[in-house]
Amino acid sequence: MPRPLIGISTYVEESTRYGVWDLPASLVPTGYYELVQAAGGAAVLLPPDEPARAAEVLSRVDGLVIAGGPDVDPVHYGAARDPRTGDPATVRDHWELALINAALESRMPLLGICRGMQALNVALGGTLHQHIDGHVETPGITSWHPVRPVPGTRYAALVPEEADVPTYHHQAVDRVGSGLVVSAHALDGTVEAIELPEPDRWVLGVQWHPERDKDTRVMSSLIEASSLTLAPV
Template sequence: MPRPLIGITTYVEESTRYGVWDLPTSLVPSGYYELVQAAGGAAVLLPPDEPGAAAEVLGRVDGLIVAGGPDVDPARYGAVRDPRTGAPATVRDRWELALIGAALESGTPLLGICRGMQALNVALGGTLIQHIDGHVDTPGVTSWHPVRPVPGTRYAELVPEEAQVPTYHHQAVDRLGSGLVASAYALDGTVEAIELPGPEGWVVGVQWHPERDTDTRVMSALVEAASVLASVRTAVPVG
């Protein structure tokens, strides 16, 4: 079997300088695709498209990573904007929420990372805390803190011990979306991982940045789930 193909959503920047160029760019930190590859998958980037294309795009990948990035627009979960919330990322919100919806409908394995976890929660009707004091100290600098798994969850099966994770965020899950359960917490009670329970499907969100770590356990589980989907697709005759 070929390696399962994992789609990764991209950051969208209006101005990115590289070489002699300064242009609008869709990009992703290399840690994302490197971790996918280390876990046994192949990676492809999914820049924004029309929401109606989400199902078509997911039909060509075996798993989905919704990457980190800017704050989800509070209007998406019916909240008034806090002055500390970042500017709306309208293009990303529209595309990634469509991808999440299509992944849930099609059973495509899904991993939300940081913003991606928050977008997953919002897609299922949940809300966010728009600012948590003390969770971001130095702009652009990753910090590490422990998270504790919730026994009986998929995350706890993968990482049964308290683990130090790399983190950079100022928002967090507030009310959980429909069907979601919290599967890890920070010591201060912040929700650090969420998932859809049950044997069907593979849907997990983590608030931290596994692409900045060497621990491949969560990513390997995504790739394994994607491999199962890929084998099913291969076995089904076309036409």
């Protein structure tokens, strides 16, 4: 059996320096594809394309990861912009929301990481808290805090214990999107994981950064679910 091919959405940077070159770039930190590989998958990056082509692009992969990154523009959930919300990432917002909707439509296994979890929630009609205190201790530095699984959820089946996770975010899920359930909380009550509860679908979002952790349980489960669509060689 070939390894499942997992598409990872990319960061979109206006200016990135490579030696003497200073150019726009689509990229991800190496931890994302290294986590996919460590869990038994093969990784491919999905830079922005026309949103209408999202389903076509996803027809070439077996599973989808929506990566972390900048704040989701509050225009997508009908809210006024808080002064503490970051600048809009318009191209990325439209592309990733299209990828999420296409994955949901095709019942493709989907993992949202940090911003990706928030985008999943927004795609299903949910809203976000545009600023919370206490989840970013030092600008640019990942911190760790415990999260508690909600019994009976997919996440709890994968990680049944309270676990310390690497985190860096200042926004969080507010109203949960249609069909989603909360599957983990921080000790202060912040929503830390959401999922679709249907047993025959694999859709999960985590607010932390598993690509900065050694725990592969969540990603391994995504890889296993993605392998079910593969035909024997």
